[in-house]
Amino acid sequence: MSYFELQCTSHFSFLRGASSCEELFAHAATIGIAGLAIVDRNSLAGIVRAHEAAKVTGIRMIVGCRLDLVDGMSMLVYPTDRAAYARLCRLLSVGKKRGGKAKCVLEWLDVLEYGEGLIAVLVPDEADEICALRLKRLADGFGDRAYMALTLRRRPNDQLRIHDLSNMAARFRVPTVATNDVLFHEPHRRILQDVVTCIRNRTTIDDVGFRRERHADRYLKPPEEMGRLFPRNPEAVARTTEIAARCTFSIDELAYQYPEERTMPGLTPQQALEKLTWGGVKDRYPEGLPDEVKEKLDHELALIERLGYAPYFLTVNSIVRFARSREILCQGRGLPPTPRSAMSSALPRSIPSATTSCSSASSPRNAASRPTSTSTSSTNAGKR
Amino acid sequence: MVGREGNRNVVTAADLSARSLGIRIGMAATQAQALVAELVVQEADPDGDSASLDRLAVWALRYSPVAAADPPDGLVLDTTGADHLHGGEEAMLADIAGRLAAAGVRARLAISDTWGASYALARVSADERAIVPAGRTAELLAGAPISALRLDPDTVADLHKLGFDTDPRSRGGLASAVDVAVRPARLPPARSGVRQGGRTDRAVRPPDVVEVRRVFAEPIAAPETIHRYLGKLVVLLCAALEEGGLGARRLDLLFGRVDDRVWAVRVGTSTATRDVKRLTRLLGDKIETVEPGFGIETMRLAATLAEPLHPKQTISSLTEEPEADVAGLIDVLANRVGEDRVYRYAAVASDVPERAVARVAAAALASDDEWPAGWPRPARLLQPPEAIETLALLPDHPPVSFTWRGIRRRVKRADGPERVFGEWWKAAPELVAVRDYFRVEDDAGERFWIFRAGDGENAATGSQRWYLHGIFA
Numbered sequence: 001m002s003y004f005e006l007q008c009t010s011h012f013s014f015l016r017g018a019s020s021c022e023e024l025f026a027h028a029a030t031i032g033i034a035g036l037a038i039v040d041r042n043s044l045a046g047i048v049r050a051h052e053a054a055k056v057t058g059i060r061m062i063v064g065c066r067l068d069l070v071d072g073m074s075m076l077v078y079p080t081d082r083a084a085y086a087r088l089c090r091l092l093s094v095g096k097k098r099g100g101k102a103k104c105v106l107e108w109l110d111v112l113e114y115g116e117g118l119i120a121v122l123v124p125d126e127a128d129e130i131c132a133l134r135l136k137r138l139a140d141g142f143g144d145r146a147y148m149a150l151t152l153r154r155r156p157n158d159q160l161r162i163h164d165l166s167n168m169a170a171r172f173r174v175p176t177v178a179t180n181d182v183l184f185h186e187p188h189r190r191i192l193q194d195v196v197t198c199i200r201n202r203t204t205i206d207d208v209g210f211r212r213e214r215h216a217d218r219y220l221k222p223p224e225e226m227g228r229l230f231p232r233n234p235e236a237v238a239r240t241t242e243i244a245a246r247c248t249f250s251i252d253e254l255a256y257q258y259p260e261e262r263t264m265p266g267l268t269p270q271q272a273l274e275k276l277t278w279g280g281v282k283d284r285y286p287e288g289l290p291d292e293v294k295e296k297l298d299h300e301l302a303l304i305e306r307l308g309y310a311p312y313f314l315t316v317n318s319i320v321r322f323a324r325s326r327e328i329l330c331q332g333r334g335l336p337p338t339p340r341s342a343m344s345s346a347l348p349r350s351i352p353s354a355t356t357s358c359s360s361a362s363s364p365r366n367a368a369s370r371p372t373s374t375s376t377s378s379t380n381a382g383k384r
Numbered sequence: 385m386v387g388r389e390g391n392r393n394v395v396t397a398a399d400l401s402a403r404s405l406g407i408r409i410g411m412a413a414t415q416a417q418a419l420v421a422e423l424v425v426q427e428a429d430p431d432g433d434s435a436s437l438d439r440l441a442v443w444a445l446r447y448s449p450v451a452a453a454d455p456p457d458g459l460v461l462d463t464t465g466a467d468h469l470h471g472g473e474e475a476m477l478a479d480i481a482g483r484l485a486a487a488g489v490r491a492r493l494a495i496s497d498t499w500g501a502s503y504a505l506a507r508v509s510a511d512e513r514a515i516v517p518a519g520r521t522a523e524l525l526a527g528a529p530i531s532a533l534r535l536d537p538d539t540v541a542d543l544h545k546l547g548f549d550t551d552p553r554s555r556g557g558l559a560s561a562v563d564v565a566v567r568p569a570r571l572p573p574a575r576s577g578v579r580q581g582g583r584t585d586r587a588v589r590p591p592d593v594v595e596v597r598r599v600f601a602e603p604i605a606a607p608e609t610i611h612r613y614l615g616k617l618v619v620l621l622c623a624a625l626e627e628g629g630l631g632a633r634r635l636d637l638l639f640g641r642v643d644d645r646v647w648a649v650r651v652g653t654s655t656a657t658r659d660v661k662r663l664t665r666l667l668g669d670k671i672e673t674v675e676p677g678f679g680i681e682t683m684r685l686a687a688t689l690a691e692p693l694h695p696k697q698t699i700s701s702l703t704e705e706p707e708a709d710v711a712g713l714i715d716v717l718a719n720r721v722g723e724d725r726v727y728r729y730a731a732v733a734s735d736v737p738e739r740a741v742a743r744v745a746a747a748a749l750a751s752d753d754e755w756p757a758g759w760p761r762p763a764r765l766l767q768p769p770e771a772i773e774t775l776a777l778l779p780d781h782p783p784v785s786f787t788w789r790g791i792r793r794r795v796k797r798a799d800g801p802e803r804v805f806g807e808w809w810k811a812a813p814e815l816v817a818v819r820d821y822f823r824v825e826d827d828a829g830e831r832f833w834i835f836r837a838g839d840g841e842n843a844a845t846g847s848q849r850w851y852l853h854g855i856f857a
Contacts, residue, residue, distance in 0.1 A: 126758075154803040156759045156823065191808050191815070205809040209733025210756070216803035 003223035004035040004062065004240040006121065007076060007149065007179035012038075012046030013066075014102075015200035018184040018193040021046055024220065025053035025061070027185040031222040035060030035244050039076050041068055042095060042104035044088070051251040062247045065092070066123070069106050073134050074123040076149065076179075077115075078247045084117025085249050112141050119243055121147040121177060127164030132172075139172045147243065149179045150236050152229055154216035159232075166233055177243060178226060178236040183218040193218070261311035261318075269310035274301055276317065386413040387428030396428045430456075440489075445688060447476060449636035449648045458506070460499055465673065466650045467495075469634075471724045477513045504532035594628060595686035596620040603642050603679025610639075610671050610680065615664050617685040622658040631656025631693025637667055639674055640682035647674050652723060654714045654747030656691040662712045666719055714746040731755050735804050737765060737853060759802075760823060762833045762854025769851035772834065776850070779840035782822040786834065788852050793826035803839065818845040823856070831856035 008024055009017040019027075021038060028036050036059065038050040047063050054061030064078040065088060079085035091114035095104035111120075120142045124131045138146045148169045150162055169176045183193050198208045221229070223237075230237050264272040277297065281289055304310055323330035385397035393413035402423070407416050417423050437453040444451040447470060450462035463476065470476035477493045484491045494505035496516035505514045508529060596617050604610060614637070625632060633656055639647040649670040657663065667685075674680075718726045727743040731754055734740050740755065755761065776783035782798030800822030806814025818839040825831045833854035838846025 154801060156802050157799060158802075159799065190805065194808070214735070214756070216805065 001223045001227055001237075002034045002241050003226050003237060004037065004060070004244040005033055005180055005182060005220060006037040006039070006062065006064070006078075006177065006240055006243060007066075007123075007151070008036050008038050008182040008220075009066070010038050010040055010046040010050065012043060012049070013040040015196045016041065016183065018189045018196060019186075021050040022053045022056075023185045024182070025050065025057045025059055027220050029057040029059050031220060033059065033220065033223060034241070035062055037062035037064040037076075037078060037244075037247075039064040039066040041066050042092060042106070044092065047251060060244060061250075062244055063249055063251065064247075067091075067106055067111060068104075069108055069111070071108065072130075073108065075111070075138070076121040076123060077111075078119040078121075078243065079249045080117050080119060080145075080247055081249050082253045085254075087114040087116060088118060090114055108137065108141075115141060118142070119145045119147065119246060121149050121179075121243075122174075123149050123151075123181075124165055127161060127168050131165070132168060135168060135172045135174055139174050146174050147177045147239070148174050149181075150176050150230065150233055151179050151181045151215075152217070153214075155214070162230075162233065166236070175239055176233060176236040177239040178230050178233060179240075180221055180226065181215070181218055182220055183213065185220050187217075187219045189219070258308075258311050259315075261314040269314055270305050273304065273310040273313055276314075277301065385428040386416075386425050387430065396430075444480075447480060449638055449650055449686070449688065450646055454503075458503065460502075462646070462648065463495065465648055465670075468722050469650055469652050471722065473515050474513075475724070477515065481513060508532045593686050593688055594621060594624045594630065594632075594690060595684060596624060597682060597684040599682050600680065603676075603681050605676035605679045607671050607674075610674065610676070610683075611668055613683055614667055614671065614685075617683060618660050618664045618667065621685050621687060622660050622663065625658040625687060625690065625693075628690075629692055629694055630687070630690040631658050632663065632687035632690050634687070634689035635663060635667065636684075636686045636688050637670075638682075638684040638686070639676070639680045640684070641676065641680055642678040645677065647676075647680075649674060650688075651719050652689075652715075653711070654718065654745065655711045656693040657711070658693060659712075662715065665712075666715055669716070669719060711747055718746065734807065736807055737761075737804075738767070739807070760856065762831075763857035765854045766852060769835070769853040772850050772852045774834075774850040776836070780820060782824055783834070783850065786824075786850065786852070788832075793828075793830075793832075795824045796827055797825040799823040801836075804835075816842075816844050818842075821853070 005028065010021045010024060011017040011019060012021075017040070024036060024038075036050070036054075038046045038061070040046045042065065044063070044065055047061075050061050062078055063085060064076055066074060066076050068074050077088060079088050091106070091110060092104065094110055094114075095106040099105040120138055122131075122135055122138050124135070135148060138148075148165065150165060152158055152162070166176050184190065194205060194208070194212055197212055198205050201208060201211050203211070227234065227237055261269055264275065267275065281297070285293070304313065320330055322328075385395065386393050387396040388394075395407060395409055395411045395413060395416050398407045398409060398416075402416075402420070405420050407419065407423070413425065417425065434453070434455050437455060437457075437459070441451050441453040441459055444459050444461055448461045448463045448466040452460045454460045463473070467473045467476045470479055473495050477495065481491055481493060492506045492509070492512050494502040494509060494514040494516070496502045496505060496514075497518055501516060505516065598613055598617055600613075604613065617637075621632075621635075632653060634650065634652045637649040637651075639649075641647060649667065651663075651666040651670060653663075653666070714726055726746045728746055728748070729741050730744045730748070732740055732742045740761075770788065773787040774783035775785055780801050782800055783795055785792060785794045787793070801820035802822075804819045804821060806817030808815045817837075819835045819837055820839060821833060821835040823831060824834055832852055833856065834850060834852050836846070836848060836850050838848040840848065
């Protein structure tokens with residue numbers, strides 16, 4: 001039996017979750033859970049750590065987020081593809097811009113606006129009228145991407161509540177899905193969870209009273225246990241796998257994106273860079289290009305093409321050009337001393353040693369971070 | 385502590401560990417230092433001591449209207465008629481000891497018929513808190529050492545030389561001889577120890593107390609007369625309170641008798657008040673306890689505890705009945721049967737059923753804590769839960785049947801488990817303790833609240849035995 005835990009709160013939900021992503025994934029691996037969805041409150045902050053933990057443990061990680069709306073509705077959203085992920089990020093940015101520090105103000109209409117491609121799971125309280133309203137809203141807005149979470153609370157009338165909720169979901173033709181609303185990876189973390197709850201409420205454990213988490217057993221449970229706990233809703237447990245299969249988005253799809261740099265209409269950045277370089281060569285070496293330098297330039301241009309760094313060199317070039325036009329002294333900064341590359345001197349009006357020697361850019365991973373830092377500092381230099 | 389005595393430095397006080405090393409009070413400082421190499425010696429400050437003892441005496445007024453410092457190391461309280469306000473003598477002593485301990489003062493306490501007996505008991509009794517029932521003072525004091533007799537140290541030393549180690553008066557034969565020998569020379573009459581409250585001349589008065597008094601040219605004794613003057617005093621007091629914007633929470637009525645004794649009556653109120661009628665009634669109820677003796681010369685009425693009380697505008701609604709003010713009733717009941725016996729229940733924000741309810745003061749404001757709506761709770765909670773025999777599937781199934789008080793009941797319907805965790809910050813065993821509560825209904829339709837100690841999986845969480853904790857109405 002395969003089970004995905006779709007409602008895990010990591011400690012990136014500040015002062016709510018009591019376990020780190022690493023702990024959650026490591027524990028999930030030992031008890032045989034197929035995958036975890038990290039759903040922090042109005043935040044995607046935990047997903048990078050979760051992604052790395054998922055890689056280490058070999059467990060599937062599903063990107064998700066819990067949205068707490070202004071009207072009290074809570075829902076879990078999972079982007080199915082990269083575009084949906086982008087919309088989710090935009091949605092959170094909108095909410096955080098409105099809310100200010102550490103707050104996120106979102107309305108149902110915002111969710112609708114950015115909701116395309118998101119799977120939405122309603123987190124219900126009791127099976128009452130409010131819940132019915134929200135469920136209808138969700139079913140109308142998300143169609144076949146709407147679900148409702150069934151979570152045991154270990155409180156009176158638990159089974160009745162689950163029964164009422166699944167009946168209501170059937171009435172609105174919204175499928176149900178079993179979750180465990182995980183706050184910590186193993187039972188003993190409950191104490192730490194109580195402590196962070198006190199900190200969040202700025203009170204002491206003696207005074208915190210019913211502001212503690214009231215619903216019990218918020219730790220990761222093995223698939224068989226989840227199956228046993230939902231004897232009347234086996235389809236809800238099985239549906240976790242269905243949702244996991246629909247969420248194809250992975251963080252691996254994200255890579256650094258350099259802003260577009262178009263200096264010459266009709267030419268790709270690489271073509272533009274080559275044109276500028278060979279044009280610059282004429283000024284730099286009026287009495288003819290030495291073979292040695294030509295060889296080096298060919299090598300560097302080929303490497304730049306392979307790594308796709310042409311736009312970055314164009315950015316630096318335009319900064320330098322601007323600086324020169326205003327007679328501002330500009331120097332490259334932020335890099336370890338490197339031998340001047342032939343290309344940088346060949347560029348029109350010569351780019352100072354701001355550019356890295358391409359021969360040193362051996363590993364693509366290291367190189368990826370370098371142009372970013374250089375371009376920032378060069379920009380500062382240009383402004384001066 | 386080392387202080388000067390004549391032209392010698394002597395030990396004036398020593399703590400327990402110093403005394404266990406052989407340091408005695410009165411010992412020369414040099415000798416003490418020779419005895420214990422690492423002795424911490426500090427200069428004695430008798431004036432400071434006596435000032436702080438006086439402050440402590442003022443503090444002690446919270447327990448009794450008559451309190452005095454008894455230098456160098458004692459307090460005397462006349463608690464007659466005041467102990468019931470603190471839940472009886474025992475509870476009062478526990479309260480005094482607790483508060484003093486919290487302030488870092490270790491105290492030995494005794495209550496007895498006379499000051500002298502209390503003095504001796506507090507210093508020599510094995511018990512840190514001694515209470516002597518009325519009339520049994522003599523037998524308890526038999527065998528007490530003479531150092532407990534409020535004699536000056538020289539006399540004690542001389543008596544030791546004469547071969548007396550215990551109070552000679554308690555042993556028939558020699559008593560009269562020693563009495564004659566000691567009394568005239570060493571014991572001033574005020575120290576003879578039988579007169580209760582004999583030191584009221586030195587009793588402290590708390591600062592800034594609203595107090596009114598009345599001196600009678602002819603001593604009064606009849607309850608009706610006392611009552612009449614009481615009424616007049618209350619009016620005066622309430623006027624004084626109003627002037628200061630105060631309301632009384634505690635009133636002390638002191639009767640100065642012709643024979644120099646002071647009789648005290650104390651009443652408390654649940655809310656600050658300056659209602660003449662209410663206060664007169666509360667005090668009037670107590671007049672029958674007053675023994676006027678040969679007559680009362682003075683009456684003093686003081687609000688020893690007062691709180692700001694500002695006039696409030698009454699809101700009159702034409703449609704609704706105003707809510708009845710029961711504060712007066714609470715006060716009458718509390719002053720008759722004892723403050724701790726008038727209380728109300730309040731919800732406490734705790735998941736542990738035993739802790740979900742607490743007794744609070746009768747006039748306490750309603751607390752914000754509310755039990756969650758929609759969670760059925762039994763009308764009657766058994767205290768303590770009663771063990772039952774059950775047959776149940778692990779880990780979290782309700783029992784199939786259970787036997788309680790010899791009757792076997794089959795479970796027809798059940799709801800649960802409701803998992804209640806121990807409050808780990810309260811006690812170490814609760815760190816892991818778990819209870820699984822079930823609501824079960826038997827054949828006859830009776831509903832019970834039963835629980836299993838433990839979560840059915842982990843042995844550390846409880847004994848896994850079943851208990852019946854409540855009965856639903």
